[in-house]
Amino acid sequence: MARILIVDDEAHQRLLYRELLEDEGHLVLEAADGAMALEIVRRETPDLVILDINMPGPDGLQTLRRLHDLNPRLAVILNSAYAAYKDQFVSWLADAYVTKSSRTDDMIATVHAVLAQRGNNRVAQSGRPHA
């Protein structure tokens, strides 16, 4: 079981992911914006953050910078309806990028892959993320 923080300004999107991830046995936390996400990360130290990009206030890419500053090794999956952000260098700070769609398999598979990678890294004690 992992502690996963979902950051999205759309309540229905958070609910969708919450149900999927809880079914998978994970503990789910929620934040509706970047500022709240930072607060929760400081307080709850999640294993993984699923981070929307287009949000009011600090957007997902800005929040990603702050998360990196707080903990460079925190696992993050960027999640946006727009694929174009993927080309921005700053988005490469995230472990993965999933484009929002009606299919949720991609997100679940990516969550598994990122958590497995992080687990492997911890076992290997290399600390080096997937390039």
Next chain:
Amino acid sequence: MNHREWNESTLVMLLAGGQGERLYPLTKRRAKPAVPFAGLYRIVDFTLSNCLNSGLRRVFVLTQHKSLSLDRHLRVAWSILQPDMGEFIQSVPPQLSLVSRWYAGTADAVFQNLDLLEEERARYTLIVSGDHIYRMDYREMLQFHADRDADLTVACTEVSVDEATRMGVIQVDGEAHIRGFAEKPTHPATLPNRAGRCLASMGVYVFKTEALVRSLIADAKSESTHDFGHDVIPSMLSSARRLCAFDVIERLPPTQRYWQDVGTLDSYFETNMDLLGANPPFNLFDPGWAVRTHIGHPPPALLRNADGYEARAVNCIVSPGCMLSGAQVFNSVLSPGVQIDAGATIESCILMPNVRVGAGATLRRSIVDENVVIPPGMQLGCDVDADRSRYTVTKSGVVVVGEGTLLGGSSW
């Protein structure tokens, strides 16, 4: 590629943020790249001139510690490009836009400026350092890099085993691919056919920009000192990246084989002295390779006899604005505005801008920083043990008097 195409496809990041502790006291009030060199210049002028002479006109200078003097020099001497034409030499202090701390290492300095790499989106990024004296047409290295489709190309040169213990040592195969890299190794790997010689990194790197960004992010997320030599290059070597070595001895003409790191007081002193020989390894007089700087508008240098003493300067760099009144100067570098009075003798010294030497003083193997006043009759470098109790004295016995030092009788 032609001139214009190399410029369009290459961004230069010049690292100028180090503390320069090993050059103290010359770095007491200025960043290392801003330390005067060879009379007229600042150290950074050599790397920036390399850029300009290579047709590379998109340069970010990443500054940090004590950058005021460097910023001032860049503004006065290097505001020569046309930003509206997409060319610039831009000084960049830490922006704290990715992390809320100062640069932790050379790689971190570039990582923290990810936004600049994004803004320019150049195909290649050339990373150079502001504390080396050398002459290099970077286009030769860029072409080499492009021909091999390398992710990273490291410029390297031959050094002795002793020097190699302080540098990044490279092992290559027959096709110039890097097969081993060790930063400051205790027992450096020597070249197969050159006993006692090693191939060492010059701290000049060409990256495919995307490979650079991927490698910097991986480094930023790992336990690391965030240094190119210590961390990024070894990590790239253990991944599937293609790393090549550009051996300047093998691939560049003789005029471009000289390279010196002036990071220590002794190497700074020796590199200045190198310029005074009959065939200096770095030719400042080559009209095809101008080294730019700015020194204001001093009057010409003047040597005149005074008080019965003849003025002489032998094997010297004498900058504009110097006035030697009955003084004898041998094997020395005099920066603009130096004044030396009758009967004084200067041997193997570096006198920085506006140093005044009083009548009858004797200076040997000394570096005297800007504006210091040497009183009449004073001796410096004549009794190194005595000097050691008052000034910085290097391992090889060079006496260094820092800026702002008041010497006995300075009210003169």
